[in-house]
Amino acid sequence: MATKKASSSRKQSTVKATTSKATFSAYTKSVVKFGKALKGMPLLGVIVAEFIGTFLLVAATMSLTVTYGQLPVGLVVGLVLVAIVLLVGGVSGAHLNPAATIGAYVTRKISAIYALGYIFAQALGATAAVKLLSTYLEATKNADTQSSLLLVKASTIADGKEWLVLFAELIGVTILTFGIATALRHKNNRAVAAITQGFSILAALTIAGSLTILLSSAQQGTTLAFLNPVIAFAANAIPWPMTIWPIAIYIVAPVIGGIIGFALQDYLHTQSDSCDCETCN
Secondary structure (H helix, E strand, C coil), X not given: CHHHHHHHHHHHHHHHHHHHHHHHHHHHHHHHHHHHHHHCCHHHHHHHHHHXXXXXXXXXXXXXHHXXXXXXXXXXXXXXXXXXXXXXXXXXXXXXXXXXXXXXXXXCCCCHHHXXXXXXXXXXXXXXXXXXHHHHHHCCCCCCCCCCCCCCEECCCCCCCHHHHHHHHHHHHHHHHHHHHHHHCCCCCHHHHHHHHHHHHHHHHHHHHHHHHHHCCCCCCEECCCCCHHHHHHCCCCCCCCCHHHHHHHHHHHHHHHHHHHHHHHHHHHHCCCCCCHHHC
C-alpha cells in the first residue's frame, strides 16, 4: 500500500515538473516572440528613441537656463545634444524637434505615419520633462517666503518687436535643421552626426540668442529664442487661448525654417561633385 502511494506521489511530482517546464518554455517563447515583434516594428523604436531624446533635451535646456541664465546655454546644450545623438541617433536620427520632422517629411526623408510618430513622441517627451521638473522645483519653495525657482518662461515681447523675434526664430531654426539634415546623411556614423548636431544647435542658439537678447527681460529663466515648438509650449511661450503672434513666431516660423533647412541641405548636396555620406554609397 505504501509502495503504491509513493509511486503515485512520484507520478504527480513528475507531472507537475513537466507542466512547470512546459509553462516556462511557453513563457520563454512568448517573450522571444514579443522581442522579435518589437524588432519588426521600427516605428515603435523611433517613438521610444524620440521620447527619450526629447525628454533629455527639454529637461537639460530648461534646467540649465534656470540655473545659469542664457549665456552658457548654447555651449552646454550643444554638448548635451552630442550625448543625446550618441544615445538615440542610431535609432531615430534624433530629430527632437517637430520643425526638423516636418522638414524631413516635406523633403521625403520620412513617411507621414513616421512624421506623426516623431511629433507625438516629441510632445510626450517634452511634457514629461516639464512635469518632472515642475514637481522638483515646487519642492524648492521656502516655507516662509513661498518662493521657488521657476521653469524657463517666455519673456513678454514688446509691441512692434514681434517681427524681430520671428526673424530670429526663423534664422535659428533654419541653421539648426540644416545641421540636423546634414547629420542624418551620416546616421551610421554617430560620432560625426552627434558633433554636427551639437555645433548646429550651438550656432543656432548663439545667433538667435544674440538677435533677441536685448529684447528679453532680465528676469531669471526668461528667454525669447526657443527654436523648437515643444520647448516653446513647455515654457508657455504659446499661451492658451492661442494668439496670432505666438503661433507665428513659435510654430509657423520654425516649421518654415525646418523646411528651408532640409531643402537647402538637399540642394547643396546635389551640387556636390563628391560625397562620402551613407546615402551616396
